[in-house]
Amino acid sequence: MPTDEVLLEVKDLHKYFGDLEVLKGISTEVRRGEVVAVVGLSGCGKSTFLRCINQLEVPTSGEIIFEGTNTLDGSIDITKLRERIGMVFQSFNLFPNMSVKKNIMLAPVKLKVMTEEEASVKAEELLKRVGLADKADEYPMKLSGGQQQRVAIARALAMNPDIMLFDEPTSALDPMMVGEVLNIIKELAESGMTMIVVTHEMGFAREVADRVMLFHNGVVVEDCTPEKFFNENDNPQVKEFLSHLI
Amino acid sequence: MAYLEETGVIKDIFAYYGDIGYDPEIPGYFSAHPEALAAIQVIDHYSPETEDSGDDQNFFEWLWSEIVKNFVEKDRYQLIIMGLQNTVFITIIGLALGLLIGIISAIIRSYHDMRNKFKILNAIVRVYITVIRGTPILVQLLIIYFIVFASSGLNSIVIAGIAFGINSGAYVAEIVRAGINAVPKGQLEAAESLGMTFNMAMVTVIMPQAVRNILPALCNEGISLLKETSIAGYIGIVDVTKAAMLIRSQTYSAFVPLIGVALIYLIIVLFLQYLVGKLEKRLNNAYR
Numbered sequence: 001m002p003t004d005e006v007l008l009e010v011k012d013l014h015k016y017f018g019d020l021e022v023l024k025g026i027s028t029e030v031r032r033g034e035v036v037a038v039v040g041l042s043g044c045g046k047s048t049f050l051r052c053i054n055q056l057e058v059p060t061s062g063e064i065i066f067e068g069t070n071t072l073d074g075s076i077d078i079t080k081l082r083e084r085i086g087m088v089f090q091s092f093n094l095f096p097n098m099s100v101k102k103n104i105m106l107a108p109v110k111l112k113v114m115t116e117e118e119a120s121v122k123a124e125e126l127l128k129r130v131g132l133a134d135k136a137d138e139y140p141m142k143l144s145g146g147q148q149q150r151v152a153i154a155r156a157l158a159m160n161p162d163i164m165l166f167d168e169p170t171s172a173l174d175p176m177m178v179g180e181v182l183n184i185i186k187e188l189a190e191s192g193m194t195m196i197v198v199t200h201e202m203g204f205a206r207e208v209a210d211r212v213m214l215f216h217n218g219v220v221v222e223d224c225t226p227e228k229f230f231n232e233n234d235n236p237q238v239k240e241f242l243s244h245l246i
Numbered sequence: 247m248a249y250l251e252e253t254g255v256i257k258d259i260f261a262y263y264g265d266i267g268y269d270p271e272i273p274g275y276f277s278a279h280p281e282a283l284a285a286i287q288v289i290d291h292y293s294p295e296t297e298d299s300g301d302d303q304n305f306f307e308w309l310w311s312e313i314v315k316n317f318v319e320k321d322r323y324q325l326i327i328m329g330l331q332n333t334v335f336i337t338i339i340g341l342a343l344g345l346l347i348g349i350i351s352a353i354i355r356s357y358h359d360m361r362n363k364f365k366i367l368n369a370i371v372r373v374y375i376t377v378i379r380g381t382p383i384l385v386q387l388l389i390i391y392f393i394v395f396a397s398s399g400l401n402s403i404v405i406a407g408i409a410f411g412i413n414s415g416a417y418v419a420e421i422v423r424a425g426i427n428a429v430p431k432g433q434l435e436a437a438e439s440l441g442m443t444f445n446m447a448m449v450t451v452i453m454p455q456a457v458r459n460i461l462p463a464l465c466n467e468g469i470s471l472l473k474e475t476s477i478a479g480y481i482g483i484v485d486v487t488k489a490a491m492l493i494r495s496q497t498y499s500a501f502v503p504l505i506g507v508a509l510i511y512l513i514i515v516l517f518l519q520y521l522v523g524k525l526e527k528r529l530n531n532a533y534r
Contacts, residue, residue, distance in 0.1 A: 083441035086440075091430075107440035
């Protein structure tokens with residue numbers, strides 16, 4: 001359940017790729033414990049928005065205030081910021097040269113957040129949580145897509161982030177495996193994790209999200225509760241978007 | 247020269263140079279006729295040896311006698327061993343220096359491409375790679391030996407090692423850079439999203455994966471380098487190829503020394519390929 005505390009505040013965010021303006025002034029707030037689903041057609045800027053939050057893309061202008069500090073003010077250490085922001089990618093991006101457990105332990109140990117032993121305990125605990133306790137010593141290539149994505153979630157959680165960003169976490173999966181990953185994300189939401197989920201899974205957005213944001217051509221055209229978004233919306237752009245779905 | 251004596255060719259040669267009174271008994275006779283002597287030596291080069299004029303030898307007997315003559319007699323095999331030592335030594339210096347230069351160059355190029363750093367260094371590296379890849383290695387070797395280190399007093403083997411290292415570095419740089427580029431971009435993003443610095447991500451995530459891409463090509467570069475050192479004779483080094491040529495000039499037979507040297511190169515190359523095959527297998531096992 002969302003609290004009243006504002007965790008993340010985005011003000012008038014703009015992002016250009018060369019001459020192309022991908023984000024045209026995004027402003028929003030995310031409260032601690034809130035689950036925000038970001039939806040929209042391909043190329044609308046929703047992934048770029050997500051990647052701007054942990055500065056995998058550097059915003060052209062605007063403000064991103066995370067836990068009270070402006071992260072775009074050049075003086076802050078981006079790596080420290082990223083330690084508190086977990087991210088899960090469409091293509092999993094597990095490190096193929098390390099076992100599942102090593103994947104999870106790498107960042108906490110290298111960044112000296114935990115000792116080797118603490119990280120090992122943490123990794124086992126997280127693997128249990130995503131239902132892969134028996135896969136600790138496997139290499140990622142041996143796992144199914146769904147299993148890899150669950151490991152990727154565990155890896156992001158190992159740093160104890162305050163917010164999780166999901167960039168189309170189920171888009172690269174077989175339909176059979178979408179459910180297992182969404183269930184993990186849903187459990188995570190229920191445990192009170194703040195998250196922003198870029199997704200094409202409308203069922204998930206309707207069921208899990210506290211809020212749905214619709215992006216269109218780099219602008220937020222709707223930002224409301226899922227009930228309002230899916231049931232009684234008279235915004236023509238929302239109707240247009242929903243008509244694209246089967 | 248016995249053959250020329252027997253057939254009377256020597257007499258004819260002296261006659262050709264205007265002296266019909268050929269008599270080898272007279273002291274100083276040969277040195278009085280340098281042109282004739284030179285001609286005799288040239289012809290002698292191509293004359294058959296009188297001992298093996300018999301045609302009843304089969305190929306293997308002939309081959310054995312050639313091997314004995316070229317490698318065993320007068321301990322000529324020691325020339326080959328010395329040459330081999332020099333070849334291996336030049337290759338090792340070249341490889342070590344090439345790896346050093348190549349990896350540094352590749353890191354500069356990658357940092358520039360990924361992080362827009364090292365603009366000037368990157369330009370220097372690009373010029374270096376272009377020049378090295380655009381000129382023949384023999385010319386580079388001659389320039390480095392006769393111009394760059396002309397008055398350095400350095401051992402020519404070390405100079406050759408440096409020349410081959412500088413050459414190899416350009417190729418290694420491109421191999422390493424391609425290997426780094428072949429690691430999916432998502433790997434760096436994943437590492438950075440966890441809070442790792444770029445350097446940390448390069449060392450723990452990108453490079454270990456790049457090594458796997460790089461290794462086969464790097465091995466080929468090492469093998470090329472080994473073979474390319476065969477031009478070291480141009481700057482007066484007795485490498486294994488030059489050793490074979492020296493033996494040839496002493497025994498007047500080309501077959502055994504040159505084929506022998508080719509086999510030596512081949513055996514070394516096959517051995518290196520075997521080692522790298524094993525290493526690659528080990529790296530691959532880790533993945534799947």
